[in-house]
Amino acid sequence: MSSTRRVYLDHSATTPADPRVVAAMMPYLTERFGNASSVHFFGQEARGAVDRARREVAGLIGARSNEIVFLSGGTEANNLAIRGLCEAVEPHGRHIITSSIEHSSVRGICEALEKRGWEITRLPAYEDGIVKVEDVRSSLRTDTVLISVMLANNEIGTIQPIQEIAALIRQERAQGCKHLWLHTDAVQAAGRIPIEVEQLGCDLLSLSAHKLYAPKGAGALYVRRGVRISGQNVGGHQERERRAGTEAVPGIVAFGTAARIADEELSVRNSHTAGLRERLESTVAERVPDIVFNGHPDRRLSHISNISFRFIEGQSLLISLDLEGIAVSTGSACSSGTLEPSPVIRALGRNDELARGSIRFSFGKDNTVADVGYLVDVLSRVAEKLRSLSPLNPKAMASRRFPQTVGRD
Ligand SMILES: Cc1ncc(COP(=O)(O)O)c(C=O)c1O
Numbered sequence: 001m002s003s004t005r006r007v008y009l010d011h012s013a014t015t016p017a018d019p020r021v022v023a024a025m026m027p028y029l030t031e032r033f034g035n036a037s038s039v040h041f042f043g044q045e046a047r048g049a050v051d052r053a054r055r056e057v058a059g060l061i062g063a064r065s066n067e068i069v070f071l072s073g074g075t076e077a078n079n080l081a082i083r084g085l086c087e088a089v090e091p092h093g094r095h096i097i098t099s100s101i102e103h104s105s106v107r108g109i110c111e112a113l114e115k116r117g118w119e120i121t122r123l124p125a126y127e128d129g130i131v132k133v134e135d136v137r138s139s140l141r142t143d144t145v146l147i148s149v150m151l152a153n154n155e156i157g158t159i160q161p162i163q164e165i166a167a168l169i170r171q172e173r174a175q176g177c178k179h180l181w182l183h184t185d186a187v188q189a190a191g192r193i194p195i196e197v198e199q200l201g202c203d204l205l206s207l208s209a210h211k212l213y214a215p216k217g218a219g220a221l222y223v224r225r226g227v228r229i230s231g232q233n234v235g236g237h238q239e240r241e242r243r244a245g246t247e248a249v250p251g252i253v254a255f256g257t258a259a260r261i262a263d264e265e266l267s268v269r270n271s272h273t274a275g276l277r278e279r280l281e282s283t284v285a286e287r288v289p290d291i292v293f294n295g296h297p298d299r300r301l302s303h304i305s306n307i308s309f310r311f312i313e314g315q316s317l318l319i320s321l322d323l324e325g326i327a328v329s330t331g332s333a334c335s336s337g338t339l340e341p342s343p344v345i346r347a348l349g350r351n352d353e354l355a356r357g358s359i360r361f362s363f364g365k366d367n368t369v370a371d372v373g374y375l376v377d378v379l380s381r382v383a384e385k386l387r388s389l390s391p392l393n394p395k396a397m398a399s400r401r402f403p404q405t406v407g408r409d
Contacts, residue, residue, distance in 0.1 A: 005325040007371045011364035012154050012188060012304055013329055018213035020261060025254040036247045037238065046249045053256025060259040061205060062196035063222050069242045070252050073219035074187035074208030075105040080221050081183045081204040082109045084229030085146055092179035093143030094118045097136060100347040101125045101153050103185055125347050128296040129158035136165050147182050152189035155344040155360055156295030157304030166201025181227065187211055191262030192270065192301050203227045209251065214258035218251035273303035273363040279372045280305055280361060287380040292354055294345055303363040308354040311393035312386045317359055320382040326375055329360050353392060
């Protein structure tokens with residue numbers, strides 16, 4: 001029986017647009033429709049709005065506004081960062097260091113470069129889902145040009161030691177290694193932990209609007225002043241030739257507004273989602289046996305909880321929850337739809353059963369304590385039911401009586 005109650009717990013996949021953000025963008029769909037490259041009044045009005053949004057997005061990460069390149073989203077930001085930098089610096093080396101728990105967009109770009117002869121070192125993330133700076137150090141080679149490690153993971157929320165990796169790069173630069181750059185995918189982290197790019201020490205940083213209560217279709221790449229990248233979209237002068245094409249003004253305005261609000265409300269949102277997550281984790285531990293929490297207990301984003309349910313296929317649990325009106329995800333949204341175990345959970349050293357049985361719950365600013373109560377009630381009921389039927393569950397199998405098979409030698 002399907003439920004009429006709806007509880008959205010998949011904010012790492014996407015967020016609903018904030019009404020304040022929609023209100024800010026609406027005029028740019030209607031009366032202020034100009035092309036930001038046009039010289040006339042309509043164009044200049046749009047240009048002004050894009051400039052303002054650039055300052056707002058820059059403000060969220062402590063950047064200068066001319067260090068922000070507007071794009072279509074996080075995937076494009078990762079493409080421009082990695083491909084754009086690699087193309088620009090290819091004569092200096094063809095080795096990249098990355099982690100084994102990156103988002104599929106970074107994994108995919110690295111695989112594509114590998115096919116073109118680049119060498120990729122994928123660092124382990126160990127049981128707690130955190131990359132070790134020592135591993136970065138020991139993987140450095142004279143031909144390493146790029147380190148790309150995400151700021152926070154999208155499935156387990158773990159926060160990576162980017163500042164420490166940046167300090168290592170500074171040491172290398174001081175010893176004469178001039179052609180080494182640091183990219184970080186901050187799509188999940190932005191608006192959830194404070195980010196100051198100067199302090200963080202990265203050269204390139206990816207952002208996406210739809211994770212921040214803005215509509216889909218806008219993103220940005222921070223490119224530190226002085227860092228050279230090759231534009232991947234050519235044929236126009238927009239975004240200082242780093243991304244040709246008419247700017248998507250309404251989406252950019254929405255992104256700017258969402259970034260400003262996220263900055264203002266960061267600590268309120270964080271304490272709200274941290275409270276809900278703690279409540280989920282403590283009550284689920286009391287009421288649902290045979291579960292394993294994935295990721296580091298503290299060094300993680302406040303809104304994500306990733307739990308493996310023994311003896312259950314995550315996909316079956318997801319569907320059962322969906323029938324009760326609860327939206328969660330198995331692995332990342334981009335890899336769901338496949339029945340492959342999550343590569344991120346596998347990278348933590350979990351076996352296939354735990355990787356397949358993992359569910360990501362990701363909270364947002366509008367979730368309530370009642371949502372958690374409803375979730376845990378439904379979870380404990382459906383987990384018990386699925387386990388009683390599961391061929392993965394030895395207890396369920398032992399208690400079932402199978403028809404006697406006729407011997408056949
Ligand atoms: C860590 C991370 N990087 C990149 C992306 C891709 O962003 P977009 O959906 O804007 O292309 C996502 C989206 O799930 C993500 O979580």
